[in-house]
Amino acid sequence: MKAIREARGISLQQLAKDIGRDVGFLSRVERDQQGAGDETLHRYAQRLNVPITAITHKEIPRDQEEPGTPERQHPH
Structure with a gap:
């Protein structure tokens, strides 16, 4: 979450203001120290313009990896 927000050039303070949430709360959510409800997640995603x-x-499920991704070879 944090990487996407930073890539969009949005500060945590601005995001909190835009979606009506506390900065400390969002910081804990981004660090996986606290969960967030569906409404908060939807507002977060909408503000960042991402699904x-x-x-x-x-993680990307293995069946959704890009085609041609080499598999790790194990030494014999």
């Missing part, structure tokens, strides 16, 4: 899945999924 909700961009901020809620931490």
Whole structure:
């Protein structure tokens, strides 16, 4: 979440103001120290102009990796 926000050039303070949430709360959410409700996540995603899945999924499932991604070879 933080990386996307920073890539958009939006400060945590500005985001908190824009979506009506406390700066400390959003900081804890970004650091995975606190959960956020659906409404907060939707506001966050909407403000950053990204799909909700961009901020809620931490890993890309293996079946959604880019084609041609080499698999790790194990030494024999």
